[in-house]
Amino acid sequence: MKKVIHKADSRGFANHGWLQANHSFSFASWHNAEKLHFGALRVLNDDIIAPKMGFGTHPHDNMEIITIPLKGVLKHRDNMKDEWQPVVPGEVQVMSAGTGVQHSEINGSVDEYLSLFQIWIIPEERNVAPRYDQKVFNTEDRKGKLQTLVTSFEDKDDESLKIHQDAKLSRIDLSNGSTFKYQLKSKEHGVYVMTISGEVEIEKDILNTRDAIGISETDSFSMSSKGDSELLFIEVPMIKL
Template identity: 70%
Template sequence: MKTVIHQASDRGFANHGWLQANHSFSFAQFYDPNKMQFGALRVLNDDVIAPSMGFSTHPHDNMEIITIPLKGTLKHKDSMGNAWQTIEAGEVQVMSAGTGLLHSEMNAKTDEYLSLFQIWVIPNKQNVAPRYDQRFFNAEDRQGRLQTLVTSIDSEEDGLKIHQDAKLSRIDLKANQSFKYHLKSDNHGTYVMVMSGGVTIDDNVLQTRDAIGVTETDNFEIKTNTNTQLLFIEVPM
């Protein structure tokens, strides 16, 4: 098994006033040649957005974009005809940019900060028809067991769909629990973000917002040191 550790304190950081952004991988003004991507995972941004602020209309193409609101309410509109739809914490949003689209993402609240993860996955098909979807995921369904959020559009497994042989999932574990994660194939790697809490993976102790990339294995074991929330992003390498 091969691992790469990304400490929370080593992430890129940008203070735009209205936006406080932490970058796990090279993005915008943050550049680290050792943090360009993890397989097909290109971006993992941990953003806090001020009330009524956000990303005004801008273009994307040929990227699978996944947004996970953690606290607060996001609102979205795009050139596909979706007009200011709200996405609450507990929901997940996916967007296949494909041949190209325009979209806006804003904090829907006037008196509350919005916290979210934005994830970009490089697609396995170019110039597909743009598409959008969102879904609510019950927190009770990830207590002690894996909850699938996003899978390949070709997969029969339940979850939101993207154009890549990838899988995003979450689990909430109590202190002093063990959990074994099984990868889809030897050609995949899994990027594990500690959303909160603390775990030990392959003798590496990780705390809130630390991450580890795991490759060259078909499974690995996680041992929790405290109550913990984990996000798994499994992608082709």
């Protein structure tokens, strides 16, 4: 088993006034040669956006982009469907940038801060047709069990959102003292585990809120919760860039 631990306070941080951004991997002006990516996972940004503020229209291409709102209201607009679409906690948004897409992301509230994760995954196929999708996931369905959010188009799971990569994004909420064993898709995959909240022990390593661990070169790993906790799993092929 191979492990890499990223403590919350080791992340890159940018204060733009309207945006407080934490970067798990090198992003924009923050560069760390040891944190360029984890396999096909290129970006995991933990953003807090001020009311009525956001990212103006900007381009992306050849990237699978997943957004998970944690608090507040996200509003999305792109050149595939030129109208604002709200995305709220409990929902997940995916966008395949493919040959190119223009989009905007803003805080849809006039008085509440927006908290979200934005995740970029390198696609297995370039220059695909751009696409957008979003879906509601019931919180009750991840209490003590794995809830799958995103999988590959080749995966037979028809309840998950789809992207152009052999990846799997999932969540679980664990109660105090509970245990869980995660099974990987293959030994060519690794899992980046983000502790959204709480405290867990994963293979003898203690992780607190916003700490993360990348695990690869194993079939499975076990964890136990030291209190009520929420976890995000991002499983990806361990490609080399």
